[in-house]
Amino acid sequence: MRTPFKFVKNVSVHPDTIKTYLDYFEDSFLISRAKRYDVKGKRYISTPMKFYFTDCGLRNSRINFRQYEETHIMENVIYNELLIRGYHVDVGVVEYSYAAAGRQKAQKQLEVDFICNQGSKRLYIQSALALPTREKEEQEQLPLQNINDSFKKIIIVKDGPTHYNEAGILILNLFDFLLKENGLEY
Numbered sequence: 001m002r003t004p005f006k007f008v009k010n011v012s013v014h015p016d017t018i019k020t021y022l023d024y025f026e027d028s029f030l031i032s033r034a035k036r037y038d039v040k041g042k043r044y045i046s047t048p049m050k051f052y053f054t055d056c057g058l059r060n061s062r063i064n065f066r067q068y069e070e071t072h073i074m075e076n077v078i079y080n081e082l083l084i085r086g087y088h089v090d091v092g093v094v095e096y097s098y099a100a101a102g103r104q105k106a107q108k109q110l111e112v113d114f115i116c117n118q119g120s121k122r123l124y125i126q127s128a129l130a131l132p133t134r135e136k137e138e139q140e141q142l143p144l145q146n147i148n149d150s151f152k153k154i155i156i157v158k159d160g161p162t163h164y165n166e167a168g169i170l171i172l173n174l175f176d177f178l179l180k181e182n183g184l185e186y
Contacts, residue, residue: 022051026051029054030053030054030055030058031051031052031053031054032051032052032053032054032079032080032083033049033050033051034049034050034051034052034079034089034090034091034114035049035090035091036048036049036050036090036091036092036093037090037091037092037093037115038092038093039092039093039094039112039115039147040094040095040147040148044090045093050091052075052076052079052080053076054080056073056076056077059076070129070158071127071128071129074127074129074156074158074174075113075127077178078113078114078125078127078156078174078177079114081177081178082114082116082125085118085184086118087116087117087118087123088116088117088118089114089115089116089117090114090115090117091111091112091113091114091115092111092112092113092114092115092124092143092147093109093110093111093112094109094110094111094112094143094146094147095107095108095109095110095146096108096109096110096142096143096146110142110143110146111143112124112125112126112143112144112147113125113126113127114126114127122149122151122152123151123152123153123154123184124144124147124151124152124153124154125153125154125155125156126140126141126143126144126154126155126156127155127156128140128155128156128157129157129158130157130158130159130160131155131157131160131171137155137165140155141153141155141165141167141169144167144169145167145169152170152184153168153169153170154169154170154171154172154184155169155170155171155172156172156173156174156177157171157172157173157174158173158174159173160173161173162176162186164186170186172184172186
């Protein structure tokens with residue numbers, strides 16, 4: 001089995017070793033695990049998990065500030081804020097059917113960045129640094145539009161005003177979300 005470690009460092013690492021280290025990091029509150037949830041099937045998917053750093057500063061320090069990926073950092077900050085506000089947060093998977101070339105029906109899986117549960121309350125949230133074009137907005141709302149329930153659907157963006165779009169999805173400014181305690185209640 002060829003792992004990324006084997007490829008990059010010419011060192012073979014067993015998956016159980018990686019799992020053990022991830023468990024240690026989680027137990028020491030350095031990272032937090034988000035499980036994958038099949039929205040239509042209403043069940044958890046065993047792999048792959050998604051991990052978020054509890055402190056982005058420690059992450060950035062460890063990699064010597066050489067990878068400044070604003071989109072990933074923003075997603076990580078949103079995840080941490082949702083946990084602070086008392087939500088149970090999972091990463092969603094939604095099946096999407098479309099007509100492929102030759103009019104054959106095809107399916108692919110789309111990711112919903114966050115499925116947030118708090119009692120009977122549920123939110124579906126996408127994180128997008130910006131929505132500069134109509135195509136980018138459609139790309140971000142496609143997973144949300146393929147969820148067939150009436151729970152609130154939100155796209156959090158760094159810039160731009162907070163508003164509802166024509167699809168009924170709340171486009172929420174990141175700073176409105178972070179600075180207003182009831183920022184998700186628009």
